[in-house]
Amino acid sequence: MISVATARQLVAENTDRMAPQVILLKNALGKMLAGDIRAEADVPAFPQSAMDGYAFSFDDWHKGGALKISGEMAAGAGKEQFVVKGEAIRIFTGAPVPSSVNTVVMQEKTRMVADGLLIEDEQLTRAANIRPAGSEIKKGELALKAGARLTPAAIGFLAGIGISQVVVYPDPVITIIITGDELQEPGEALKYGQVYESNSYTLSAALANVGLSKVQVVKVKDNPQDLTSAMKRALEGSDLVLLTGGVSVGDYDFVIKAAEDCKVQTIFHKIKQRPGKPLFFGKKEPAILFGLPGNPSSVLTCFYMYVLSALELLTQRPLSLKTLQVPLINSYTKQHTLTHFLKGWYNGAGVSILDAQESYRLSSFAQANCLVELDIDARLYGEGEKVVIHLL
Template identity: 50%
Template sequence: MISVSEAKNLIDQNIKTLSPTKFPIQECCGHILAEDVFALCDIPAFQQSSMDGYAIRFEDRLNPLTLIGEMAAGTTMRLKIGKGQTTRIFTGAALPEGADTVVMQEKVTLQDGDINILDTQLIPGAHVRAIGAEIKASALAIKHGHLLNAAAIGFLAGIGISEVVVYPMPEVSIIITGKEFCPPGKTLEFGQVYESNSYTLKAALTQAGIFNIKILYAADDLKILQETLVIALQQSDAVLLTGGVSVGDYDYVALAAAQSGVRKIFHKVKQKPGKPLYFGLHTSTPIFGLPGNPSSVLSCFYNYVLPALSKMANKDYPLKKTEATLTEAYQKPSGLTHFLKGFYQDGMVKPLYAQESFRLSSFAQANCMICLNEHQENFKENEIVVILLLPE
């Protein structure tokens, strides 16, 4: 077995970022931009009103002005005002030629087709967005390496960009091994358990912004598992298997991986839960063999799989590592790193009940994992420990 730190380093050394790909911007939220993006033109491309009101020449503000028309947002007709004239104008509309200022509609009186301006604080250019106020033509809009959030997508759309080059999210296949599973909603027969690992992993992947997920099932049969793994490798950037990675008579993952051309990087880590964790490569495609117990699956996902998938998408590992004070003492044997389900609040962390690897109930209540180092046995109340904050 290798240590947790050795396992994490080996994964990091062997994971490659996926090649950048061009996508429509509506598919790019959560992706990392792989190029600098520049504005195609001035935005706005015309002088634009930021208010409902009247477009005027500032020099005419003290005199009655004759109303000669209106400019609504989206109007492509060009108007021109001369001395002593004004147009009704609405938010987002282009100013008529000759106008340089907008008066709020609340600051005028209208009588017999003329307006009188009541705004004594009016300044030149009031309520007018200048050409290029958002961005100038050819200016840098968003820099390479930026995480595209909702505002960034809207900004790109607003400056006329319809597609960009980003680092893609990995496509992931999940292989559930075993014959003891029953789908949720069905009645259990003797010896069966409900299959939950595919639901857990799909939810965790979706929460990480990965949506291209395929779920496959393979019985505890070497030939079937090997054939299923080949299919998964052909359709995915990463493959996750659950179960079949220990040393039982029906644990075929390591052998099926070897027969499929997978190069083993490591198998078994000095940790609890998740000791039988397997990691290998098929060319550059990572394969993770996760233990079958539900708590082990999620613990290994957050500690090993999610950092790898994040690197493939050129993203930072999304979970925050910090320190907290233990609310109670905890004892464990030396030689294994322990990942405990915990609840963190106001700098304090409490180990939860039900720490066994087959139990997911405490994980459902946890907001962190407590990371207890391999060599230490006794942890005292009020001792400072490292925790990993889970996604909300």
């Protein structure tokens, strides 16, 4: 068996980022840019009115004198108007500002009189309320750097400067293989010896929670030939394969043998931790494979501690759980010299270790907002002692 630290290091060393792909900007939410983006033109491409009002030449304006209204410019106007000395035009937000004028006054600071437009803005300055050409970004300037995350604002910004496609690290294709003759679908009646299958629901939800939806679920009976066939297909068509169950040493635990038959390189099998000690990690280029223990709590713990780290490397997205050091509210005694991951509740000041920590029970996980990591060697943890937590 290896330590938790060694397992984390081996996952990092054996997981490569996905090959970049060109995709439509509208499909890029949450993904990471794989290359710099530079503006292809000035934005805006022309001087633009920042508000509804009137455009005129500042030098023609004499406080107290009226300006004649000679026309209007709306957003999207396809033809420039020429404004002569002593005149103004009605203009609207986003409209091009004609080259013959240089100032816009907001409509609330004006008043119409018999001989034209009076401007009543003592603070008005030359070039007021005009967005200069290139004021958002100039042609050739860096818009977003490689490694930037495409948030809603970033996507809107890129769309606003005319970008329709981006080069990103794509979503991995993920196959979840569920093994176990005893498993029954939720909603169906249980027969003697059956339990409801929850791991595919847990993993699919955990993946969706980090924005990954290219997921297929395959359910396999406890049959070595069927499992080997399913694993072979998954490795050929996936970037990441997750198996649950069958990674221990029982008579019906076939995952390790199936991995060998599929020519999967074993990186590690078994970690000095609880829950999730039998965790398997291997690779067959270009795919990586995790064999997760079958117990529900073990599955989710291993997902958060190892699979999420691999997904972060594959996608280059910040997916790993935030880690803090906080004091224990209640004391705890470990029964084994293994690293423990325990369901906990962090109240902002300290953490309580919850009841129902057994690996087959998800009830405490459903209530937890963190995992408490207890070191491999220490056995007794007193109230107030600092511990590491991973926020869920």
